[in-house]
Amino acid sequence: MLEEKNDNLHPDADGNENESNKEAAQIEDQEESTAEKAPEAVKKDAAQDSGEEEDVHNEIDESNAEDAEDEGHKDRHEIPLLDYHAMNMDKLVSELEKLVKKEKIQAIKAHVDQIKSEFDLKYQELLEQKKEDFINEGGNEIDFSYSTPVKKQFNEVYGEYKEKRNQYYKNLEHRLHANLENRLAIIEELKGLINVEENINDTYKHFKELQDRWRNAGPIPRVNYNDVWRTYHHHVEIFYDFLDLNRDLRxxxxxxxxxxxxxxIAQAESLTEMGDVNKAFRELQLLHKIWKEDxxxxxxxxxxxxxxxxxxxxxxxxxxxxxxxxxxxxxxxxxxxxxxxxxxxxxxxxxxxxxxxxxxxxxxxxxxxxxxxxxxxxxxxxxxxxxxxxxxxxxxxxxxxxxxxxxxSLKKDQQHNLDKKIELVKLAESLKDSEDWEETTPIMKKIQADWKKIGHVPRKYSDKVWNEFKSACNHYFDRLHARKNEHFKEEMEAFEQKKAFLDDLKEYQLSGDKEKDLEQIKSFISDWKAIGRIPHNKKSIEGKFNKILDALFKKLDLDKQKAELIKYGNKLDQLANSDNDSLIQNERVFIRRRIDEAKSEIRQLENNLQFFNADDNNPIVMEVKKNIEKHKDDLNLWKAKLKKLKNMDQ
Known part of the structure; x- marks a missing residue:
């Protein structure tokens, strides 16, 4: 249908003007027809272009030709191209899904191609490694099969993309060919303008209408773009030569x-200052398109x-x-x-x-x-x-x-580890319903610690043996915690009783009979102990009780050591009734350390006295001796407490 097409036609440096200029000169000389001279003029003009300039314009022309059938090319340029290489497979699927759901299907091809390439590389690497692991574990290569949810998700999203893309291009192909037929029809009308016998103004108006129709004719197949445009442009120039008869309109x-x-030109010059060179080139490409086509x-x-x-x-x-x-x-x-x-x-x-x-x-x-x-x-x-x-x-x-x-090489060791863990499972299951809490709890804690020390077991047994062990342990400790919850209620009741007891004790007044009052205070201590254990976070009430005792002992003018030992007996009962066996041992270590510290202080002070060249009435000497006596009293008290503590073990 392009019988007027000449493959030698090529846009000149101006895009269309030098060719028109040469043809106008040829008409004035009346040597040959415009259509015959046009190809030679284009060749001559192209020969004058520098290689670099031709490369630049060819690149822009080729890009515009590519965009000619791509209705989404503007959107394509606006979608940021991310670093898909740095993304893992989950992130790649997420980005692909976002593009397919939110962007025009014709604008995302470059993005989808990169995402698919990176996903395939990463998945292939994973697949090869899984296959090698399978064979190393004794599997037969022909039996190997592997898939992951992320691969399934990728296939689904990529399948959706292909379906949308195929449907779009199926519809686009019909539109492109319809637009091509329309443009060819416009060219035919344009060719006929110079043969119409009508007023030149009407002909010119018809020409402008054809130009408007051409601009709005829509995209055509890329393969036809340059030829159709050249043919159209060739006949536009012929019409302008025809208009030479009416210079006012031309x-x-x-x-x-x-x-x-x-x-x-002003827009192009402003683009030279734009920081985003890729965006500037796209804008320049559009300017060339307007210059050339419009x-x-x-x-x-x-x-x-x-x-x-x-x-x-x-x-x-x-x-x-x-x-x-x-x-x-x-x-x-x-x-x-x-x-x-x-x-x-x-x-x-x-x-x-x-x-x-x-x-x-x-x-x-x-x-x-x-x-x-x-x-x-x-x-x-x-x-x-x-x-x-x-x-x-x-x-x-x-x-x-x-x-x-x-x-x-660790397979044998892993089998041995499996045997040891199976034994621990059997032990845990045998104890999970035990009612002997004091004896069983330390054992259950120990086998949990022993489990952690055992190394790896064969992978195919790992989950099974662990679930059995965890189930037995959880069963026992759930029962233990339920029991402790019951005890917690009892401890809160004891706390409320001690609060009430403390309020009554604050109101107690000494009778004046020292022995009788001392017996009464001891009775208070005995009753306080009898109330029982309280929650650990409520232990501050014990300090309040001891302060009241201190005040009563002070009023009784009771020997300090005797008073301290009476209170200390109360503390030892609390330690003995706790679930933590280490508390008594810690108390024993603490007292012995305080004894050593007191002895050390006494030795240091007595040693210091030897350096004083003064009599016993010297204030400094008197102060040092006073401190020595104080530390000796403390030493005696700590020794008495240690003795009381030792008596608990007998």
Missing amino acids: DLDFKHNLEEKEKI LGPVDREHREDIWNRFSAATKVIHQKRQEYFKNQDAIHEDNLLVKQDIIKKIMDVTQHPAGNHSGWQKQIKEVEALREDFFNAGRVPYKVNEQTWSAFKEAVRKFNRNKNAFYK
Whole structure:
């Protein structure tokens, strides 16, 4: 249908103006027809373009041709391209799902392709490792099968993407061909304008209508884009040559086109200051599209100047973009060095395998951290990407082989560990219903501690034996805690009784009979003990009770040591009634330490006296002797308490 197409036609440096200029000169010379001269003019103009300039414009033309059938290209440029290489499989699935649900399906292809590539690499690595583990554990390769929920989820989301994409492109293909037929029909109408016998103003109005229809005709197949545009542009230029017979209309168009192109130049020049070079290039690409597709030629006087200005701005943006890519290449080279260093570190770990389980666990964590660093290190140059990935994968695989070999050698030990854990399970199950709390609780705690000391067991038995052991232990301690909860209620009742007892004791008045009052106080202490245990967090009430006793003993003018020993008997009863056997032992250690401290203080003070050259009436000497006597009294008290404590063991 493109019988007017000439493959030699190519947009000139201005996009459309030099060609028109040459054709106008050829009409004035009346040597040949415009259509015959146009291809030669284009060739001559193209030969004058520098190689760099041609590369820049070709890149923009090719990109615009690609966008010609892509209705989502604007959205595509606005979606940030994330570092999918650094994401794990769960995060990749999440990002893919977000794109498929929220973005236009035609705008996410580059993102989806990268996500799929990274997911496949990571999943393949996992699959190979699981397969190797399976074989090392004695499995047959043909029986190996492995899948994960994240793989299933990825397949579902990617399947949804393909279904939406296929449906979109199926509908798009119909629209693109319909738009193509429409544009070809417009070209046919445009070709017929110069043969219509009507008022030139009506013809010009018809031409403008065709231009409006062309601008709104919609996208066409990429493969047809350049040919259709060239054919259209060729006949637009022929029409402008035809308008040479009516210069007023043509000059009016020239003026409008000049104004619009100067606006485009101003926009292009402002883009040279934009920090985001990729965004600036996309904006420049749009300006070229408008320059090329929406605007016609300007008069010969301004033609070369405006193109040179537009081309200069284009070159600046192109050079900044090239510099940006050079910087990116440098960054990728730096990333390559980082990744090579990480691979070397993994190999270093591999060459120095640990000799025990804890050492291997440490190395496993170390390699896992290095793997994470590898994925977070960023992209490397494309030409070495596959090579770098293969080296990394092989380094990790060698480490895993060593690890598997070590744990395979522990198989016998693991079986022995399993036997020991089974014995502990049997013991725990035999004791789980015991009512002998005092004897059974320490045993149950001990077998829990023993369990932790036993090493690994074969993986296929690990969960089963652990669940059996945990079930037996939980059964026993749930019963124990239920019993303690009952005791807690009793202890709270005892606390309330002691509060009431304390209120009554505050009101007690001594009779004046020292022996009688002392017996009454001892009776108070006995009654206080009889109330029983109280919650641990309510122990402060014991201090309040002792303060009242101190006040009563003081009124009785009772010997300090005797009073302290009476109160101390109350404390020993509390220790004896506690569930914690270590409290009495701690008390014994505490008292002995206080005895040693008192003896040390006495020796130090007596030693100091030897250095004083003064009589006994000297104030300093008197103070030192006073302190010695005080420490001796304390020593006697601590010894008496220790004796009382020892009597508890008899």
